[in-house]
Amino acid sequence: MSLIECIPNVSEGRRGDVIARLADAIRSVAGVRLLDHSSDPSHNRSVFTLVGDAAAVEAAVLALFDVAVTEIDLRSHKGEHPRLGAVDVVPFVPIEGVTMAGCVALAGRTGAAIAERFGIPVYLYEEASSNPARKNLEDIRRGEFEGLAAKMAGDGWVPDFGPRVPHASAGASVIGARMALIAYNINLATDRLDVAKKIAAGIRHSSGGYRYVKAAGFKLDDRGIVQVSMNLTNYEKTPIYRVFDTVKREAARYGVQVLESEIVGLIPSAALLSAAEHYLQIEGFKAEQVLENKLRLS
Amino acid sequence: MSLIECIPNVSEGRRGDVIARLADAIRSVAGVRLLDHSSDPSHNRSVFTLVGDAAAVEAAVLALFDVAVTEIDLRSHKGEHPRLGAVDVVPFVPIEGVTMAGCVALAGRTGAAIAERFGIPVYLYEEASSNPARKNLEDIRRGEFEGLAAKMAGDGWVPDFGPRVPHASAGASVIGARMALIAYNINLATDRLDVAKKIAAGIRHSSGGYRYVKAAGFKLDDRGIVQVSMNLTNYEKTPIYRVFDTVKREAARYGVQVLESEIVGLIPSAALLSAAEHYLQIEGFKAEQVLENKLRLS
Numbered sequence: 357m358s359l360i361e362c363i364p365n366v367s368e369g370r371r372g373d374v375i376a377r378l379a380d381a382i383r384s385v386a387g388v389r390l391l392d393h394s395s396d397p398s399h400n401r402s403v404f405t406l407v408g409d410a411a412a413v414e415a416a417v418l419a420l421f422d423v424a425v426t427e428i429d430l431r432s433h434k435g436e437h438p439r440l441g442a443v444d445v446v447p448f449v450p451i452e453g454v455t456m457a458g459c460v461a462l463a464g465r466t467g468a469a470i471a472e473r474f475g476i477p478v479y480l481y482e483e484a485s486s487n488p489a490r491k492n493l494e495d496i497r498r499g500e501f502e503g504l505a506a507k508m509a510g511d512g513w514v515p516d517f518g519p520r521v522p523h524a525s526a527g528a529s530v531i532g533a534r535m536a537l538i539a540y541n542i543n544l545a546t547d548r549l550d551v552a553k554k555i556a557a558g559i560r561h562s563s564g565g566y567r568y569v570k571a572a573g574f575k576l577d578d579r580g581i582v583q584v585s586m587n588l589t590n591y592e593k594t595p596i597y598r599v600f601d602t603v604k605r606e607a608a609r610y611g612v613q614v615l616e617s618e619i620v621g622l623i624p625s626a627a628l629l630s631a632a633e634h635y636l637q638i639e640g641f642k643a644e645q646v647l648e649n650k651l652r653l654s
Numbered sequence: 655m656s657l658i659e660c661i662p663n664v665s666e667g668r669r670g671d672v673i674a675r676l677a678d679a680i681r682s683v684a685g686v687r688l689l690d691h692s693s694d695p696s697h698n699r700s701v702f703t704l705v706g707d708a709a710a711v712e713a714a715v716l717a718l719f720d721v722a723v724t725e726i727d728l729r730s731h732k733g734e735h736p737r738l739g740a741v742d743v744v745p746f747v748p749i750e751g752v753t754m755a756g757c758v759a760l761a762g763r764t765g766a767a768i769a770e771r772f773g774i775p776v777y778l779y780e781e782a783s784s785n786p787a788r789k790n791l792e793d794i795r796r797g798e799f800e801g802l803a804a805k806m807a808g809d810g811w812v813p814d815f816g817p818r819v820p821h822a823s824a825g826a827s828v829i830g831a832r833m834a835l836i837a838y839n840i841n842l843a844t845d846r847l848d849v850a851k852k853i854a855a856g857i858r859h860s861s862g863g864y865r866y867v868k869a870a871g872f873k874l875d876d877r878g879i880v881q882v883s884m885n886l887t888n889y890e891k892t893p894i895y896r897v898f899d900t901v902k903r904e905a906a907r908y909g910v911q912v913l914e915s916e917i918v919g920l921i922p923s924a925a926l927l928s929a930a931e932h933y934l935q936i937e938g939f940k941a942e943q944v945l946e947n948k949l950r951l952s
Contacts, residue, residue: 359949361945367799373687389949391948391949407949425688451945451946452908481742491798505841536945552758577786596934597875597933597934600933600935614935616935616936618936618937618939619936619939621943622943622944622948623943623944623945624944624945625927625944625945626723626924626948628930629923629927629930630932631927631929631933632927632933634929635895635929635930635933636894636898636910636915637898637913637914637915638896638914638916638917639915639916641916641917645919645920646920646922647659647689647834647922647923648921648923648946649918649923649946650689651687651689651705652946652950
């Protein structure tokens with residue numbers, strides 16, 4: 357039994373009736389569970405979190421497109437968040453009993469089906485992309501819906517599936533596979549924003565830090581402290597404990613202590629179990645020794 | 655949906671056909687999963703691990719007694735492990751969606767049903783016992799099957815359920831509720847047995863240590879190192895990380911390092927997640943933020 361998480365981002369965050377129909381479309385597919393959905397009116401965007409096996413998740417994404425293509429017209433869509441399509445981004449995330457390669461294959465099948473059924477151009481991203489210039493979502497989405505026709509006519513933007521022109525109302529969609537993303541913050545017992553910013557710069561990939569860390573320093577004005585706010589994009593290769601220990605050590609160099617850390621939203625149990633294994637120096641541990649894993653897998 | 659673990663210990667570890675019928679009796683109950691069973695011929699004893707909700711687990715225990723009472727006669731039973739009854743001990747352990755009080759109530763219901771259906775005297779133990787002299791399994795079992803009739807005729811041993819005489823062939827059974835037990839070892843980078851023994855004495859309850867730790871020091875001859883071998887009997891009140899840190903600190907006092915630790919058998923995820931929370935200083939974390947918990951509970 358395989359378990360895949362899918363987090364479609366849809367360009368509608370204001371009309372409650374449409375959001376409800378999008379959610380219902382996902383729920384209507386047998387074998388799929390809609391774990392969460394949230395809408396941001398100023399972004400005019402909704403994020404759905406669903407899980408199931410490959411076939412069920414693919415069917416749910418197609419059902420979601422059915423409603424989104426009918427209801428959303430990007431020509432009249434306004435919002436703060438950049439977007440390229442009615443269903444803007446669809447990542448598949450391996451959770452259990454499935455490899456990243458399995459999710460890459462699923463992204464390909466789903467992209468082909470969307471292009472064929474709806475005439476929407478599809479770009480593959482992250483692990484599903486074999487083109488380095490088209491791995492990052494930001495690179496693919498640059499220019500947004502309004503600049504899409506011109507971008508697609510230029511070099512290097514023939515879509516992976518579908519026509520070489522945007523869908524009139526639904527634009528294009530970006531579909532791919534990636535590791536589960538962990539939103540992780542570490543709060544420091546100081547009000548010195550420069551310390552948080554220096555530590556963030558030290559640990560993030562873009563300025564020389566860990567390969568799978570995005571980070572920024574912020575002030576939490578109401579508490580009089582600062583925060584190193586992070587996205588961990590591959591907790592297997594850049595584990596949470598290594599990031600925590602590095603932040604703690606760097607903070608100490610400024611005479612600053614870690615006050616606390618926080619996990620925002622969902623986290624796969626493996627990401628926390630690996631921290632327990634690390635600090636407790638546990639050798640030879642197997643995931644099936646966790647009672648709940650044994651229950652789920654047996 | 656509640657989840658209870660039950661670990662019946664049965665006085666048969668040699669006759670494969672009987673062991674298979676005991677396992678089948680458990681498996682025959684809808685809503686119960688037999689996660690594991692193992693038999694020790696020299697102990698002449700088998701341990702079954704099953705899970706389910708309260709009603710299912712109670713039904714499985716009764717089905718197990720059905721076979722055990724028919725097949726096992728303690729008058730001709732020999733083995734190294736102390737025992738009082740054909741089904742010797744039945745602990746119920748709360749795992750999820752159920753409190754300890756719920757497991758105590760289940761132990762009472764099951765004990766009453768066994769006494770009534772099979773005429774077997776039942777003693778409640780651990781959390782299910784309100785008598786301090788009858789909380790510990792060892793105290794109840796002292797004298798074993800062979801001494802049981804005399805013991806029951808004396809003061810203080812009127813059973814909680816059933817007749818005041820042993821069942822002729824099945825003896826008596828001890829039924830109760832307890833926290834999940836964690837078998838946890840810490841290996842030290844030294845061959846000095848005295849260090850392992852001193853540390854074990856320092857952390858175990860019986861000689862002044864933590865309330866829910868049993869510990870002993872051993873030599874691992876084949877590896878030339880020593881081990882502090884432990885049972886953690888309540889990981890909520892005496893958490894694994896506190897025990898680990900204490901052993902590490904005590905070892906350092908002798909100039910000895912912790913080589914590694916190991917979890918033997920199953921462990922509830924909460925016991926390891928609490929270690930991750932501790933070392934990562936995570937505040938405000940909720941169990942339902944773990945993706946797999948959310949899946950299981952939603």
